[in-house]
Amino acid sequence: MYVAVMGYGTVGSGVAALLRKNHELIRKKSRQESLELRYILDLRTFPGDENESLVTNDFNLILNDSEVRIVVETMGGLHPAFEFVSACLAAGKSVVTSNKELVAAKGMELLRIAAENNANFMFEASVGGGIPVLTPIIQCLAANEISEVAGILNGTTNYILTKMFDEGAGFESALAEAQRLGYAERDPSADVDGIDACRKICILADLCFGREVAPDSFYVEGIRNITETDVEYAKALGGVIKLVASAEKKNGGENVAVCVSPAFIRNGSQLANVSDVFNAVLVRGDAVGDTVFYGRGAGKMPTASAVMADVIDCAVSMGETKPYGWSEAPDGYVLPDDEFTSRFFVRAACGADKVKEVFGSVQQVSFEGAPQGETAFVTELTDKASLKKSLADLGEIRSVIRVTDY
Numbered sequence: 001m002y003v004a005v006m007g008y009g010t011v012g013s014g015v016a017a018l019l020r021k022n023h024e025l026i027r028k029k030s031r032q033e034s035l036e037l038r039y040i041l042d043l044r045t046f047p048g049d050e051n052e053s054l055v056t057n058d059f060n061l062i063l064n065d066s067e068v069r070i071v072v073e074t075m076g077g078l079h080p081a082f083e084f085v086s087a088c089l090a091a092g093k094s095v096v097t098s099n100k101e102l103v104a105a106k107g108m109e110l111l112r113i114a115a116e117n118n119a120n121f122m123f124e125a126s127v128g129g130g131i132p133v134l135t136p137i138i139q140c141l142a143a144n145e146i147s148e149v150a151g152i153l154n155g156t157t158n159y160i161l162t163k164m165f166d167e168g169a170g171f172e173s174a175l176a177e178a179q180r181l182g183y184a185e186r187d188p189s190a191d192v193d194g195i196d197a198c199r200k201i202c203i204l205a206d207l208c209f210g211r212e213v214a215p216d217s218f219y220v221e222g223i224r225n226i227t228e229t230d231v232e233y234a235k236a237l238g239g240v241i242k243l244v245a246s247a248e249k250k251n252g253g254e255n256v257a258v259c260v261s262p263a264f265i266r267n268g269s270q271l272a273n274v275s276d277v278f279n280a281v282l283v284r285g286d287a288v289g290d291t292v293f294y295g296r297g298a299g300k301m302p303t304a305s306a307v308m309a310d311v312i313d314c315a316v317s318m319g320e321t322k323p324y325g326w327s328e329a330p331d332g333y334v335l336p337d338d339e340f341t342s343r344f345f346v347r348a349a350c351g352a353d354k355v356k357e358v359f360g361s362v363q364q365v366s367f368e369g370a371p372q373g374e375t376a377f378v379t380e381l382t383d384k385a386s387l388k389k390s391l392a393d394l395g396e397i398r399s400v401i402r403v404t405d406y
């Protein structure tokens with residue numbers, strides 16, 4: 001059996017390297033007499049690379065080669081990845097991808113095309129890099145009613161926030177360090193503005209709850225506005241701030257509340273100690289309780305590990321489509337942001353008396369050297385519409401950060 005890789009960047013070259021390094025065990029586990037890489041699709045050339053001779057810029061070579069049964073898509077982006085992947089599936093080839101943008105936007109359609117052609121579309125590497133999380137959700141937690149899935153899904157922002165907490169760095173200098181180390185792109189917006197985490201929580205919600213959550217259907221906020229002062233308050237509160245992506249069933253499963261935003265997590269939570277570029281995903285099932293999946297959420301070889309596991313699965317299940325996926329959601333399935341309910345940490349430029357007048361008795365937070373002329377506090381459980389109304393009475397608001405219960 002032959003395999004092709006589309007996109008010879010960090011992940012694609014990791015896939016080729018892993019297939020070469022662990023070739024015999026991968027072949028055996030795939031139950032194939034042979035399993036070889038035949039093409040690498042890329043517009044660039046790679047003089048001197050060990051796979052130089054496999055590189056082509058002609059997609060049709062892959063599409064029209066009937067011996068290529070599994071195609072790995074590691075190009076990233078929506079186009080032409082979507083067109084290439086759908087053409088491969090329509091030709092009966094199985095496709096494995098690490099491309100979360102593609103899965104979040106087009107996963108349902110691509111799973112349908114795969115099923116119509118007795119092929120598989122697999123994407124373990126699209127969430128949590130090397131962490132096994134999607135397959136355990138689909139298989140090991142299959143008997144659970146899942147009520148919530150949440151996590152730290154972006155390594156770059158987690159690295160930045162860890163620097164801010166552990167070393168007192170400001171956002172800009174922590175970002176510069178992340179860029180220097182190659183974690184953050186030159187244009188870091190997909191990571192720091194929460195877009196990457198948004199795509200990943202969509203995929204998790206799709207699989208956990210069986211209905212499609214569109215990436216543009218809920219509130220997404222990144223970490224650009226987190227300041228050193230917020231960090232000090234979080235420490236005083238006994239916790240950390242993480243970029244948390246969450247999806248929670250509401251109204252008996254009729255709705256889902258989805259959000260990506262910075263969030264306060266108390267020390268002692270399993271998510272509080274997830275540092276640097278590591279990711280963690282918490283899944284709350286009615287039988288199993290809380291389970292947390294932890295590991296390297298990005299990187300060449302960890303991500304290649306997840307891709308190759310799917311390749312092996314595709315090889316073993318050749319000719320038989322795996323029975324998972326999700327369906328279109330009815331209008332109004334994702335709750336509007338105004339109905340999102342949480343406790344919130346607030347910094348307001350007013351006195352404690354004013355806060356008490358508007359919110360009643362709330363937990364106040366302070367630390368030595370806290371800014372003068374402001375009151376910081378944690379609200380009771382409230383929905384965002386009520387919160388906004390109350391905050392309008394307090395004057396200038398300096399921070400609003402949700403407080404999780406994980």
Ligand code: HSE
Nearest residue numbers: 153154155156297298
């Ligand atoms: N940019 C992503 C991150 C890579 O930092 O987590 C993996 O999706």
